[in-house]
Amino acid sequence: MKNNYNVRVKLFCLLVFIYAGSSNAQQSDQEQIKAFYDTALINGTGYNWLNYISNQIGGRLSGSVQAQQAVDYTKSQLDSLGLDNVWLQPVMVPKWVRGTPEFAYYETTPGMTTNVAICALGGSVATPPKGLKAKIVEVTGIEGLEQLGKKGIEGKIVFFNKPMDPTSVNTFDAYSNCVDQRYAGAMEASKYGAVGVIVRSMNLRLDDFPHTGSMGYGDQPVNERIPAAAISTNGAELLSTSLKLNPDINFYFKQNCKQFQDVESYNVIGEITGSTLPNEVIVVGGHLDSWDLGDGSHDDGAGCVQSMEVLNLFKKTGYKPKRTIRVVLFMNEENGLRGGNKYAEWASTGKEHHIFALESDSGGFTPRGFTIDGSDNAVQHIEAWKTLFKPYLVHYFEKGFGGADIGPLKKITNEKIVLAGLRPDSQRYFDYHHAENDTFEQVNKRELQLGAATMTSLIYLVDKYGID
Known part of the structure; x- marks a missing residue:
């Protein structure tokens, strides 16, 4: 009887220890995520980046002068963040002129x-x-x-x-x-x-x-x-x-309109190297090109600056990722997907190990959650973090489409990579999609920054806990 009692006491103590550890981890995650949101809303940079891309550069049709200006500008801004690596990845893109x-x-x-x-x-x-x-x-x-x-x-x-x-x-x-x-x-x-x-x-x-x-x-x-x-x-x-x-x-x-010969352009890439698992890569990105009628603020300037903001928020809050976090601003999503395919081919040839990729390409509206392209276990794993997002009214976690630019990673690399897409409120998106009125003044600063913080929080959780 005494031995059984001792076993029960030890088991009880172990459960208390596990619960306390879990509770402490959750509190730590809540605090870190709050720091991301607070910093994004008070001291974020994404809205200013978007202002320059939209109002100083404008529409960025692939192969255009404006597309190249956007490449140069975003690379310079990533350089200014003090990342471990920033580079341009050449890619041939179609050149169509209106x-x-x-x-x-x-x-x-x-x-x-x-x-x-x-x-x-x-x-x-x-x-x-x-x-x-x-x-x-x-x-x-x-x-x-x-x-x-x-x-x-x-x-x-x-x-x-x-x-x-x-x-x-x-x-x-x-x-x-x-x-x-x-x-x-x-x-x-x-x-x-x-x-x-x-x-x-x-x-x-x-x-x-x-x-x-x-x-x-x-x-x-x-x-x-x-x-x-x-x-x-x-x-x-x-x-x-x-x-x-x-x-x-x-x-x-x-x-x-006229179609010309393909021209050279670039994906813009920057990364923070992981501290303990540098060979495991997490990608976050959007597409830098846009149509030429407006200035492409929602599609997809918003996704680009939100992705850049992920690394910026890591830097500003002092979070040092275990895994390599890489931002990719893809070129030519709108009329060819050349940038996404090029990056996936490069990753496959280099035998890089990607575990997760997140894309923002649904506008800079209020974030609602994520769609997840992965196994049922992976989806359930990510859904378990939903409670951490509820204070920010982000509740939508569903199995579904990840994103066009990150899709080739799954097809070409043959890895068990999990893809996800940020899902903002979509009711107004198609009012502006590919039209002359997709302009900077249609983007709300607070909504844009909330989306950036939401993306950063998910990337943080994947980095800390892995994906399965």
Whole structure:
């Protein structure tokens, strides 16, 4: 009996010791995370970085002078943080130029015209020098082409008018369900003899801003490619109503875009070397390029400065990571993903051991949580930290997509890497996505810095405890 009693006493003491250790660790984590948030909100630098990138440099289409200016500026800022290593990684990127502003109208009867706001889709060919004028037919998505057939489409402009689903609370789901008409609409419509396409902007609200974005022709010969442009949602509604009243409408548009040979650009990389596990790499990043219509503040200047802020907050709070923490500002996410692929190829060739990667590419809005691309065990492991984020109203931890630029790390390196994406509130994101109004004044400083602190906190926890 006495021996059993002694065993129970020892077991009780061990449980008390474990509980006390766990409680102390949690308190330590709470204090460190609070330091990240406090520092980000009081003494963060990300908003100032974004101000310069947006207002002094502007839109950063890959291969442009502005993209190179952004490379030079962000490298200089990473250098100023006193990191262990900062370097540029060369990558060949496409160079597409928009040219002079686009112009469009539709004609209900000879001489009776209504102007509409359009913009060329990224990668599109130009119209003939004097523009393109033809009858226009409306379809609700690519699936509508087959219903009209070649007889109903040949020699005409196809108007893709499938709207984003307003009932989708997850606006990225609404985007995914109709963006194929933007990317592949021209290629598919040309198979039926179409001479051009006009695509409803990927936008949940009605306004006069056309939204650009990438499109592709696959392996279609250049001489068979047809021009593609986006029309604003207000323009789409007006055109659709007019076609119902008069199906015999002519549409005219003119755009002067051009594709050049690939040019050299760079991923911008900086790191703090791990103190005890330097060969285990944690990546955090966003994409430095943007479309040219606005200044790319939400997409993805915000993600870049938030990622830079992670290392800045480590420095300012005195946290020394065990693992190597590396920020990567990827080039050419918007129209090619060359930067993400290049980095993954380099990591694979160098046999680097990446355990985790976090991307911010959903705007600088209030952070809500993370989506996690990993095994069920990895997702559960990260979800166990959710209570540490609740004081900051960050509750959303779900299995899902990590990010476009970090995705190749999983495909190319064949590592059991876990990917994650910061998920801000997305309800306003597509108001600005790829449009002229994606500008600095649309970003709230407090929301931006809260996102940076949220990212830093997750990177800290992964660094301290590992991923599984």
